[in-house]
Amino acid sequence: MSALRHASDLSQTALSEKLKRAFVERAKALGFDMVRVARPDSTPLAPVRLQAWLDQGHHGSMDWMAETAERRASPQALWPEVRSVILLGLNYGPTEDPLAALALRDRASISVYARNRDYHDVIKGKLKEVAGFLAVRAGSDVKVFVDTAPVMEKPLAEAAGLGWQGKHTVIVSREFGNWLFLGAIFTTAELPADAPERDHCGSCRRCLDACPTNAFPAPYQLDARRCISYLTIEHKGHIAPELRPGIGNRIFGCDDCLAVCPWNKFAQAGREAKLQQRDDLAALPLAELARLDDAAFRARFSGTPIKRTGRERFIRNVLIAIGNSGEPRLAREALALLDDPSPLIRAMAVWALGRLAPGEVAALADGRRESETDPDVRAEWRNVLADTMETIP
Template sequence: MGALRQPRLLEGDALKRAFIARTQALGFDVVRIARPDGIPLAPERLKAWLAEGHHGSMDWMVETAERRADPRTLWPDVKSIILLGLNYGPAENPLAALDMKDHGAISVYARNRDYHDVIKGKLKDAAGILASKGGADVKVFVDTAPVMEKPLAQAAGLGWQGKHTVIVSREFGNWLFLGAIFTTAELPADAPERDHCGSCRRCLDICPTKAFPAPYRLDARRCISYLTIEHKGHIPEDLRSGIGNRIFGCDDCLAVCPWNKFAQTARETRLMQRDDLAALPLADLARLDDAEFRIRFAGTPIKRTGRDRFIRNVLIAIGNSGERRLAAEALRLLDDSSTLVRAMAVWALSRLLSPEELAHHAASRREQEEDENVRQEWDRALHREEAVA
C-alpha cells in the first residue's frame, strides 16, 4: 500500500479566500491585509507623541515603543498582517445618557462582554486556517500587545485614523473592535484607505476636556476615557467638571462623526450586549463594595478597573450632578478605606453642600485624616468655599 498523499497547502489568493470565508463564519464584519512595512511613518510619530508626554502614566507605551513602532521588530518572521474588525454599533444615541445627571454614562464598548475575550477566541479560530491549510505560523493580538492596530488598519484599507485618532470606516462608522493576526504566510495585501475627514472637526470641538491639541493628536492626560479607565491616581481638579456623568469611558468624539450615518447596529448575540449598562443610577453605584462591584460587572471591561477607581469616577459624577440628595452617598464614603474614594467624596460634597455644612464635616474629619492627598482635597474645598463666600 502506498503512502498517504499529504493534502496540498494553499497559498496566496486561495489561502486568503479560505481565511476570509472562515472569518465571516465567525462573525467578523471586515478583514483586510497589510504588509509589515506598511506603516513607515509610525516610528517617528510615536516617538514625538511619547516625547510630549501625551501617553500620561501608560509607561508600557515607552517600554514597548521599539516593538510597537515596527511590526518586524516584534516578530522578524512576519510576512503579512491581517486586521479584522467586529462591529459594535449602538442601537441608540450613545450621548443620550449625558442628560441623565443622576445616572452614570458607560461607554458603548463597555456595555458588552469584554471584547478582549470575545475577539481573541475568534482570532485563534481564524488563525487556525492559516496553519492547517497554509502551513503558516501565526500570532494573534487584541489590544494588549505592542501592536499599532490603528495605523495598520489604515494601511490595510480597513478604515482611516480620524482627527480623533480612532479608526473610522465608511461601512461601520466609528464602531469597530480591532484584532490583528501576524503570519508567516505571504498573502495579497489590500490597498490602504485614504483620509476622508476633510475640513470636518466635530470630534475635536465636542471634547469636554480639550484632549486634542491639534487634529490627529490626542493628549491622553486630558482624555476622559484615559482618566476614567487607565489612570490609577487622583484625577486633576481642573478636568473633573468636564467629565460630567461619564463614569467609564467617553463616546463624544465617536458619536458625532458624520460617517456614523453609514454605521450598522451590532448583532447582540455576538458580543453579549448588556442593555442594563447604558445608564446606571449613581446612588446605587456609590453603595457597591468590592464583592458587589465584581458581581455587578463580571465579564465586562469595567471589572478590570477595580472598585475603588470606579467609585472615584462615580463620585465625580455625583459632584457634577447638581443633585443635593446625592450628597448623602458622598457623606457615607468619607469613611471609605480607599484614599481615592475619600478624596473624591470631599470634592463631591464641596459641589453639593453649603460652606457651613462642608465646614461642619471637615471639623470632625480633616485633622484625623492620615492621607496627604485627602487632606489637600479638604483644604482646597474649604478654601474654595471661603472664596465664594
C-alpha cells in the same frame, strides 16, 4: 527558465489569493465584519509619530507605551519572521444614541464598548480559531494580538484598508463608522495585501470640538492626559480638579468624539452588530453605584471591561459624576464614603460634597481633617474649605 519562473510565480499568486479568500470566508463565518491584509512594512511613519507622541508626554502614566516603543514601532521589530499582517474588525455599533445618557445627570454614562462582554475575551477566542484555520491551510506560523501586545493596530488597519485614522485618532470605517473592535494576526504566510484607505475627514472637526476636556491639541493628535477615557479607565491616581467638571457623568470611558462623527450615518451599527449590549449597563443610578462594596462591584460587572479597573477607581469616577450632578440629594452618598478605606475615594467624596453641599462642609471637616493621614485627602479638604469661604457672601 524565465517563462517557467513566471508561470511558477503566477501559480503561487493564485494559491495565495485562494488561501486569502478561504481565510476571509472563514473569518466572516465566525462573526468578523471586516478582514484586510497589510504588508509588515506598510507603516513606515508610525515609529516617528509614536516617538513624537511619547516625547510630548501625551501617553500620561501609560509607561508601557514608552517601554515597548522599540517593539511597537513595526511588526518586524516584534516578530522578524512575519510576512503578512491580517487586520480584522468586529462591529459593536450601538442601537441607540450613546450620548443620550449625558442628559441624565443622576445616572451614569458608560462607554458603548464596555456595555458588552470584555472584547478581549470575545475577539481573542475568534482570532485563535481563525488563525488555527490559517496555520493548517497554509502550513504557516501565526501570532494573535488583541490590544495585549505592542502592536500599532490603528496605523496597520489604515494600511490594510479597514478605515482611516480620523482627527480623533480612532479608526473610521465607511461601512461601520467609529464602531469597530480591532484584532490582528501576524503570519509567516504570504498573502495578497489590500489597498490602504485614504483619509475622508476633509475639513470636518466635529470630533475635536466635541471633546469636553480639550484632549486634542491639534487634529490627529491626542493628549491622553486630558482624555476622559484615559482618566476614567487607565489613570490610577487623582484626577486634576480642572478636568473633573468636564467629565460630567461619564464614569467609564467617553463616546463623544466617536458618536458625533458624520460617517456614523452610513454605518450598519445596530442592524448587524454581532455583540449583544447589556441593557442593565445603560444609565445606571449613581446612588446605586456609590453603594457598591468590593464584592458587589465584582459581581455587578463580572465579564465586562469595567471589572478590570477595580472598585477604587470606579467609585472615584462615580463620585466625580455625583459632584457634577447638581443633585443635592446625592450628597448623602458622598457623605457615606468620607470614611472609606481608600484615600482616592475619600478625596473624591470630599470634592463631591463641596460641590453639592458647600454649606455643610465646614462642620463635616471638624475632626476629619485632623485625623486624616493622607496628604491628598487633606489637600481636598483645604481646597473645598477655601472654595466654600469664597462663595459665602
